[in-house]
Amino acid sequence: MVLQNRLGYGFNGYQVPSTPRAARSARRRGSIRKRVDDNQICAFDLLATVAGKLLLEGQGSASSSNIQNGKEMCTIVEDSIKKEQQGADKASKIEICDQGSCGIHHISKEFSHAHIDYCSGLASVITSSDGSDTVDSADKLVDGKNKNQPGNFASKVEVASSRCESFDGTIENENKEQINMEVPTTGNASNSTKADMCSLDDPAVRFRKSPALVSLDNIVTLPLGTDHVHSGSFPACRDDVNLVIRDDDENSSGCTLPSTMKKAFRPSPRIGDRRIRKLLASKYWKVTPKLKDGENFNADSETKPVYHNRKTCYKRQRSQRDYPIKKRILYDRVSVSNFDGGVSHEDKTSSPRKGFSFGASGSAAMVHGAFGNSAGIASRHTPSQSRDSHVKLHIKSFKVPELFIEIPETATVGSLKRTVMEAVTTILGDGLRVGVLLQGKKIRDDNKTLLQTGISHDNKLDTLGFSLEASPSQASPPLCHEDHPLLLTCDAPQPLTRYPPPPSGVHSAVQHSTADALSDPPFTNLGNCIESDHDSAPSPPDMSIDKSPVDSRALVSIPETNVEALAIVPMKKSKRSEAVQRRIRRPFSVSEVEALVQAVEKLGTGRWRDVKMRAFDNAKHRTYVDLKDKWKTLVHTARISVQQRRGEPVPQELLDRVLAAHAYWSQQQAKQQLKHQSETFLLL
DNA sequence: CTTAGGG
DNA sequence: CCCTAAG
Numbered sequence: 001m002v003l004q005n006r007l008g009y010g011f012n013g014y015q016v017p018s019t020p021r022a023a024r025s026a027r028r029r030g031s032i033r034k035r036v037d038d039n040q041i042c043a044f045d046l047l048a049t050v051a052g053k054l055l056l057e058g059q060g061s062a063s064s065s066n067i068q069n070g071k072e073m074c075t076i077v078e079d080s081i082k083k084e085q086q087g088a089d090k091a092s093k094i095e096i097c098d099q100g101s102c103g104i105h106h107i108s109k110e111f112s113h114a115h116i117d118y119c120s121g122l123a124s125v126i127t128s129s130d131g132s133d134t135v136d137s138a139d140k141l142v143d144g145k146n147k148n149q150p151g152n153f154a155s156k157v158e159v160a161s162s163r164c165e166s167f168d169g170t171i172e173n174e175n176k177e178q179i180n181m182e183v184p185t186t187g188n189a190s191n192s193t194k195a196d197m198c199s200l201d202d203p204a205v206r207f208r209k210s211p212a213l214v215s216l217d218n219i220v221t222l223p224l225g226t227d228h229v230h231s232g233s234f235p236a237c238r239d240d241v242n243l244v245i246r247d248d249d250e251n252s253s254g255c256t257l258p259s260t261m262k263k264a265f266r267p268s269p270r271i272g273d274r275r276i277r278k279l280l281a282s283k284y285w286k287v288t289p290k291l292k293d294g295e296n297f298n299a300d301s302e303t304k305p306v307y308h309n310r311k312t313c314y315k316r317q318r319s320q321r322d323y324p325i326k327k328r329i330l331y332d333r334v335s336v337s338n339f340d341g342g343v344s345h346e347d348k349t350s351s352p353r354k355g356f357s358f359g360a361s362g363s364a365a366m367v368h369g370a371f372g373n374s375a376g377i378a379s380r381h382t383p384s385q386s387r388d389s390h391v392k393l394h395i396k397s398f399k400v401p402e403l404f405i406e407i408p409e410t411a412t413v414g415s416l417k418r419t420v421m422e423a424v425t426t427i428l429g430d431g432l433r434v435g436v437l438l439q440g441k442k443i444r445d446d447n448k449t450l451l452q453t454g455i456s457h458d459n460k461l462d463t464l465g466f467s468l469e470a471s472p473s474q475a476s477p478p479l480c481h482e483d484h485p486l487l488l489t490c491d492a493p494q495p496l497t498r499y500p501p502p503p504s505g506v507h508s509a510v511q512h513s514t515a516d517a518l519s520d521p522p523f524t525n526l527g528n529c530i531e532s533d534h535d536s537a538p539s540p541p542d543m544s545i546d547k548s549p550v551d552s553r554a555l556v557s558i559p560e561t562n563v564e565a566l567a568i569v570p571m572k573k574s575k576r577s578e579a580v581q582r583r584i585r586r587p588f589s590v591s592e593v594e595a596l597v598q599a600v601e602k603l604g605t606g607r608w609r610d611v612k613m614r615a616f617d618n619a620k621h622r623t624y625v626d627l628k629d630k631w632k633t634l635v636h637t638a639r640i641s642v643q644q645r646r647g648e649p650v651p652q653e654l655l656d657r658v659l660a661a662h663a664y665w666s667q668q669q670a671k672q673q674l675k676h677q678s679e680t681f682l683l684l
Numbered sequence: 685c686t687t688a689g690g691g
Numbered sequence: 692c693c694c695t696a697a698g
Contacts, residue, residue, distance in 0.1 A: 580693095582692065582693075583692065583693085584692095585692070586692095606687070606688085607686095607687095608686075608687070608688095609685085609686060609687085624686075624687085625686090625687085625688095625692085625693090626692075628687075628688075628689095629692070629693090632688095632689085
């Protein structure tokens with residue numbers, strides 16, 4: 001507590017605004033826009049630190065109201081230390097994070113958010129007050145965490161893998177969650193396929209909700225350099241919770257849509273902005289771990305443009321961004337079965353995870369499968385047309401194609417998970433279309449009926465396959481390859497082919513979406529900055545990851561404006577005058593709320609732009625206005641009864657923090673005003 | 685462009 | 692989320 005005073009923090013542990021609004025404003029307008037607060041220790045951090053210290057010392061709870069459940073945190077911390085001391089296997093360290101993530105209380109969470117940061121914080125801050133073994137412990141934590149990064153990654157992966165497998169098994173057991181496809185024989189191949197796809201209901205959404213595990217073979221490669229760890233402390237900024245929620249909206253946004261139309265209107269400069277934006281988002285991955293105190297990766301020069309043309313883009317974005325992006329799925333292992341053959345019990349209702357079973361087996365099989373890009377299909381065909389003209393397809397599972405991810409070794413496991421998740425979800429997201437193959441031959445004529453194509457014959461069903469191809473209308477803006485830290489790819493790089501799809505549909509599809517992944521994953525992913533997997537809600541599922549050599553695999557091949565803009569142009573035309581569409585509603589996830597709360601606690605209300613940059617810099621679809629609005633609703637939510645609340649319930653703990661922070665900053669604002677008033681009064 | 689607030 | 696006045 002002494003520390004607080006000494007360091008000049010607000011009594012409540014909130015940081016007093018360091019820059020007058022006017023100054024900030026000026027700063028903003030100026031070319032140099034520096035974030036003042038980031039190099040300062042946040043009061044909350046301090047609190048956490050103090051709490052951590054207390055806890056580490058086994059003194060139990062801290063005094064601040066913000067520090068609750070100290071015991072639990074204590075347990076975690078001590079536990080982790082113990083593990084470290086015992087040389088417990090490194091994988092367990094991840095568990096620490098996970099435990100933390102499960103925590104519902106402030107400190108614990110904070111700790112989990114930035115366990116490393118806080119640890120380092122402990123080392124640096126606490127030492128100054130009274131050095132003790134506490135510091136050692138903290139250091140150990142930090143070091144331990146880092147040291148075993150490279151060496152033990154494999155083991156970690158294995159752990160994840162096994163978990164995944166078991167999970168997968170679970171899914172398999174729940175075969176009720178398989179997807180049945182029943183298609184009129186008379187329907188044409190294309191239609192039926194699409195219909196089925198649609199019946200899946202936005203898979204992406206489900207995916208997000210579900211704890212489904214994705215198992216990918218050879219998808220993750222971590223460069224295991226030597227300088228893996230910066231021994232000292234971590235950058236201060238790391239305690240920021242930064243949500244990386246790249247938005248697919250952006251992708252479909254007018255800004256980048258490579259549609260011919262757009263191009264006509266949009267001079268290249270826009271693309272430039274776009275690039276910068278992308279770069280920004282991605283750069284973060286690489287740079288973050290190496291940031292120095294106070295250094296902000298959000299260099300003004302880079303950030304500025306983002307906001308700069310935002311408005312300009314906006315309108316155009318809106319014209320498109322809201323059109324639901326039909327999520328499609330990669331059908332890898334598809335089984336066609338007789339509906340009568342005992343699968344009739346399967347319900348078709350939608351439920352999370354339904355129909356998704358990401359096998360632990362390598363996805364490479366899919367790539368090199370019998371049909372190349374086609375999905376393998378085990379089939380049993382209805383022996384007869386007893387049910388007349390219906391072919392029943394039973395899709396047993398899906399598999400995500402091979403991915404390739406490169407991520408800095410200094411990245412956290414959490415960010416790795418998110419990266420993978422991002423990649424996976426992106427692939428699942430959109431930009432894919434289904435191709436139908438029969439006996440290895442692609443059926444291009446969408447107008448043929450199943451009957452005509454022979455899909456209705458059992459003998460042929462054995463060779464029925466679905467392939468994934470890049471959706472013609474899907475467009476991904478070009479990305480910068482160079483020193484792009486994050487790299488996703490699948491299998492061998494193939495020349496991007498336009499529609500008509502390349503021989504290997506999957507490849508192209510994957511690549512395509514892969515490129516997309518770099519830019520605009522379809523949905524929420526947590527930021528790289530979040531140290532732990534604290535978010536439990538839409539948290540990325542655990543995945544099995546394999547370490548695989550980078551090979552000579554090329555970076556993501558960027559589909560050059562591969563746009564037929566088929567789906568787009570008509571839309572625009574019909575929309576006449578580009579009636580601005582309302583942005584799609586995207587409820588804040590708990591983790592987002594958490595990030596917001598934390599940022600506001602630190603920065604206060606009224607600095608939404610900073611909040612945005614701090615915690616949502618990579619969440620392109622969250623504008624500072626959104627954040628402000630969300631805060632507004634949060635405050636409101638916190639004040640109403642639990643019964644009146646709707647949507648995903650926000651942990652009371654968070655709401656408490658909201659109220660606390662709101663109260664504090666309101667008061668602070670009032671004070672400032674008073675001050676200002678008196679000043680002007682004095683002048684008069 | 686940002687904030688602040690009403691809608 | 693949107694819209695907008697005001698800075």
